[in-house]
Amino acid sequence: MQNDFSRRPGRHFLQIPGPTNVPARILRAIEAPTIDHRGPEFGELARRVFRDIKTVFQTTEPVVIFPSSGTGAWEAALVNTLSPGDTVLMCRTGWFATLWKEMAERLNLRPIFLDGDWRRGADPAAIAETLAQDRAHRIKAVCVVHNETSTGCTSRIDEIRAAIDQTGHPALLMVDTISSLASMDYRHDAWGVDVTVGGSQKGLMLPPGLGFNAIGPKALAASQKATLPRSYFDWRPMLAANAEGFFPYTPATNLLFGLAEALTMLQEEGLPAVFARHARLAEAARSAVRAWGLEIQCAEPRHYSNSLTAVRLPEGHSADRLRALILERLNMSLGNGLGILKDRVFRIGHLGDFNELELIGTLGGVELGLRMAGVPHRAGGVQAAIESLAQDAAGWQFAAADPAGKATG
Numbered sequence: 001m002q003n004d005f006s007r008r009p010g011r012h013f014l015q016i017p018g019p020t021n022v023p024a025r026i027l028r029a030i031e032a033p034t035i036d037h038r039g040p041e042f043g044e045l046a047r048r049v050f051r052d053i054k055t056v057f058q059t060t061e062p063v064v065i066f067p068s069s070g071t072g073a074w075e076a077a078l079v080n081t082l083s084p085g086d087t088v089l090m091c092r093t094g095w096f097a098t099l100w101k102e103m104a105e106r107l108n109l110r111p112i113f114l115d116g117d118w119r120r121g122a123d124p125a126a127i128a129e130t131l132a133q134d135r136a137h138r139i140k141a142v143c144v145v146h147n148e149t150s151t152g153c154t155s156r157i158d159e160i161r162a163a164i165d166q167t168g169h170p171a172l173l174m175v176d177t178i179s180s181l182a183s184m185d186y187r188h189d190a191w192g193v194d195v196t197v198g199g200s201q202k203g204l205m206l207p208p209g210l211g212f213n214a215i216g217p218k219a220l221a222a223s224q225k226a227t228l229p230r231s232y233f234d235w236r237p238m239l240a241a242n243a244e245g246f247f248p249y250t251p252a253t254n255l256l257f258g259l260a261e262a263l264t265m266l267q268e269e270g271l272p273a274v275f276a277r278h279a280r281l282a283e284a285a286r287s288a289v290r291a292w293g294l295e296i297q298c299a300e301p302r303h304y305s306n307s308l309t310a311v312r313l314p315e316g317h318s319a320d321r322l323r324a325l326i327l328e329r330l331n332m333s334l335g336n337g338l339g340i341l342k343d344r345v346f347r348i349g350h351l352g353d354f355n356e357l358e359l360i361g362t363l364g365g366v367e368l369g370l371r372m373a374g375v376p377h378r379a380g381g382v383q384a385a386i387e388s389l390a391q392d393a394a395g396w397q398f399a400a401a402d403p404a405g406k407a408t409g
């Protein structure tokens with residue numbers, strides 16, 4: 001073990017699925033002197049952020065921003081729309097879904113928890129079946145984690161929406177997009193989501209500290225009648241102040257500077273390109289895992305996450321020992337196994353401000369670590385990732401060889 005004072009050349013690889021690497025542009029934006037959050041300069045900043053954040057949620061509805069972690073935004077979604085004793089339908093897709101369910105219990109809600117094996121997303125048919133049996137409409141909300149960060153499995157929100165509609169059940173649909181927002185296509189309006197929950201420290205490339213709720217009209221109507229106690233997370237004073245470009249209490253001003261820069265960066269790249277980049281890098285990461293002969297935790301290819309890959313270790317091998325070795329020797333942090341996956345999987349974060357060369361470096365670190373730790377695997381994972389990226393790059397070669405085409409394109 002190196003002591004705390006030894007120099008570590010090169011940069012740390014922070015390849016956990018959030019917090020993600022914060023780009024220098026955003027760090028510089030955050031560094032600006034804090035301004036008066038009741039002054040005109042702040043109002044201008046806030047109005048721009050409130051407008052542009054909507055594009056990331058693909059919504060025209062209001063998005064509120066709390067100075068909180070993602071967990072606070074979960075709480076805000078529940079306390080603003082529900083009343084003590086309300087039944088909510090939740091899906092045990094993994095660790096984060098389990099934490100949200102435990103929060104619901106502490107808030108005096110009554111969750112029905114549909115079981116799952118942590119190897120795929122939520123089952124739309126099981127949701128529809130449960131709703132169809134609930135003829136008295138006791139279930140007030142269906143809560144789904146879009147991208148289960150503990151497993152690397154996504155839930156198909158479009159299919160879940162269709163399943164709910166098919167039953168005609170009036171329950172609200174609330175979705176956690178904390179680790180998919182700005183990395184994977186997510187459509188608050190088109191998918192008829194009533195509350196979308198987000199956080200700053202994953203696809204949005206910011207440090208931790210901002211929580212988001214995108215609020216649809218049905219959720220807003222529910223918030224007028226809901227009776228769970230709420231204060232700090234109350235949407236009403238927040239929406240009223242936001243309409244004037246301000247907050248009801250001191251906002252995380254410097255993180256909002258960073259958010260404005262992040263939104264500019266996402267606009268410059270274009271959301272479709274951002275999603276395509278994540279898809280390309282994720283597919284290359286999965287190619288590496290397959291070449292190593294290791295198993296991807298997500299067993300349903302339609303549910304593969306583009307923001308992270310959870311990798312199972314062969315029986316009898318410790319994922320935590322592998323991660324500790326990679327951190328100590330290679331200065332790279334990988335995500336740990338959570339809940340029932342503790343010590344069984346490691347997770348590679350490939351989201352946020354991340355590119356091909358960083359992926360190759362990350363996978364190189366994993367492959368070297370597998371060897372150093374004596375974990376049985378085949379060599380060639382990095383090569384397989386390069387093959388995957390090269391196939392995708394065929395179009396770029398064409399563009400580079402045809403500058404005239406590029407000029408008109």
Ligand SMILES: *Cc1c(COP(=O)(O)O)cnc(C)c1O
Pocket residue numbers: 018069070071072096145147148149176177178179199208
């Ligand atoms: C990170 C994460 C959370 C928790 O967010 P915090 O900011 O740690 O409170 C919740 N849900 C998902 C899916 C996450 O990835």
